[in-house]
Amino acid sequence: MRKLLAALLVFIVIGSTALASQTIQPASLKLDKMERFEQVRDINEVIAEQDQLCKRAIAQYENExxxxxxxxVHYSILWLGYTDVYYGDLRFQMTDFDKEYLTAxxxxxxxxxERIxxxxxxxxxxxxxxxxxxxxxxxxYGQWLYxxxxTVRTDIDKYLSSKGYDTVLTTVQTDGWENYQRNVNIPGYDVHYVILGLETAGITDDIGxxxxxxxxxxxxxYPLQDPEIPSLYATAIAVHEWMHQLEPLGTLLGIEYPNTHAYVGEKEFPGYSAFEADKNNYDFFEFYELVLQGKLPYNDHGTIKHVGVYPEMWPLVKHNALSLGDYAIVNAKGExxxxxxxxxxxxxxxxxxxxxxxxxxxxRVIFESCDYPEYRIDLxxxxxxxxxNVNIQVDTGYIEAQSWFVTLNQDDxxxxxxxxxxxxxxxxxxIGGEATIRFTYGEPRDSQKWYFFRAKQ
Known part of the structure; x- marks a missing residue:
């Protein structure tokens, strides 16, 4: 095996995993302690373990x-209630009652x-x-506020650093008599409204x-009578926005998966029937329940397929469920x-x-920058x-352009x-040159050869 990585590891223990013999201080990664690395000869062995999660989920879907x-699946949610928010001169606050209601x-x-x-x-x-x-x-695109x-990334990171959460939900309050009195005479009131709900990051992002x-x-x-019955309207909104986070399951698994708005029916979402809002003020919870149980009927040209979240899909919605680890990727020159x-x-x-x-x-593998987690390698x-050219881009939804195969060469x-x-x-x-894609024509050129070193936890 050729000598590699003077800049990464001037010390390598030769072996199937080639563990570094001492710690290294990564130059661009902000860490509280130094990291150790291990060479991963064939990344596909790591991928195969994670792929089993997807295969089990697909098998359940195909067989209903x-x-x-x-x-x-133990699923942990960080829920942040913001009691004082503003836009321009408009200011909105939560009352003690609002806090009690949000707790419910x-x-x-x-x-x-859990019941559903x-x-x-x-x-x-x-x-x-x-x-x-x-x-x-x-x-x-409009006058909505959110x-x-x-804006709250610092708050999120403070809590994520102490506990591993699977997603984040945040809540604000602009309704109520106190907020009306505070803002009614301020320009912009009754013009700028806080949107009912919005999802901006899902299960394939750094954190939902x-x-x-x-x-x-x-x-x-209210007061809440039975916690297992989603009788609070705000619960329906929260579930709706959380369900948007799960939608990448369709792309990830290559299956039919319903948009959370598919309750409007065939006109906008072919194959899906329309649902009416529940009579008990639960919004479209009949639809939500079917999706969360994997039992929503989808008409595929006359054949009914039941879609949504099957039991084996739940492990995939956890934060970093499909993580393969953090890697330094280097060429033979140690670049x-x-x-x-x-x-x-x-x-x-x-x-x-x-x-x-x-x-x-x-x-297939997605390569996300650790320093800039919203960016990934993109064709x-x-x-x-x-x-x-090969660049870095945010998640575009084009999985083929942003996922890659890693193949092992004869020289490891x-x-x-x-x-x-x-x-x-x-x-x-x-160094500093453009990244491109090129045929290998047999034995790859040195410019096409890479070595993977995984940061140990």
Whole structure:
């Protein structure tokens, strides 16, 4: 095996895993302690373990098999209630009653979803109230206001650092007599409204995120009578926005999966029947329940298929369920595969950079930057052509353009190949140079060879 990575590991213990003999300080990663690395000779062995999760889920879907999980999936939600938010001169606050109501909503969410999913989910919710003032953001396409994930990222990270959560929900309150009195004479009131609910990050993102308006309870529904019955309207909104986070299951598994708005029916979502809002003010919970049980009928040209979340899909919705770990990816010269964020380019660097690898099913891998987790390696314009550029982009939804095969070479290096039929390999010639895809023509060139070193936990 050729000598590698003077810049990464000047020390390598030769073996099947080639563990580093001492710790290294990654140059571009902000860590509290130094990391150790192990060489992964064939990344496909790691991928195969994660792929089994997808295969079991697909098998249940294809066979319409509802066998429950042997053990429930433990699913942890960080729920942040913001008691003081503003937009311009408009200021909205939660009252003590609002806090009590939101507490009931979280209980209603937890118990009703556990029941609906036949207890394949074991949900725990940590509700935290944030009294620090936070700004609302106006939607680019209209007059709606919402609490943006970037605005509260510091709050989220503070809690994520102490406990591993699977998703984040946030709630604000703009309704109520006190908010009306405070804002009625301020310009913009009755013009800018907080959106009922919005999901901006799902299960394939660094952390799921949904935000919604608490509103006021409908008469006769509060106090909460039975936590397992989703009788609070705010519970329906929260479940709706959370369900949006699950929609990438369809792309991940390559299956039919319903949009959370498919209750409007055939006109907008072919194959789906329309649902009416429930008479008991539960919004469209009849529809939600069928989706969360994998039992929503979908008419596929006359054949009825039941779609939604099957039991074996629940392990896939956990945060980092398909994580393969964090890796330094280097060439034979010890140069690192790295992003150049200013131009969203992919290049080589002398400075270490780590990539978070995710299983994309069917032996494919998504490469996300650890320093810039919203960016991933992307084939420009999804164009599988000789010499086309490879860049970094946000999640575009084009899974073929943003997932890659990794193949092992005879000399124990690897190629990173497109998910398309050509199998062209990622190629970078020089530090600062452009990344392209090119045929290997037999033995790959050095510019197409990569070595994977995984950061140990």
């Amino acid at each position: 098999d509802y066998t429950p999980l042997a053990e429930p 909503v979280t209980l209603n969410f937890e118990k009703s979803v 999913t036949d207890h394949n989910l074991d949900i725990s919710i940590d509700l935290r109230f944030i009294s620090d003032t936070r700004a609302l953001t106006k939607d680019d 609490l943006a994930k970037d 995120y949904s935000t919604f308006l608490l509103g006021e309870p409908i008469e006769g529904t 690192y595969l790295a992003p150049l964020l200013a131009w969203t380019n992919l290049t080589l660097s002398r400075e270490m950079h780590l990539w978070h690898l995710k299983d994309a099913n069917d032996n 420009e314009n999804a164009w599988d052509a000789e010499g086309n 290096s690897s190629c990173i190949r497109t998910a398309y039929g050509s199998g062209r390999a990622l190629s970078i010639d020089t």
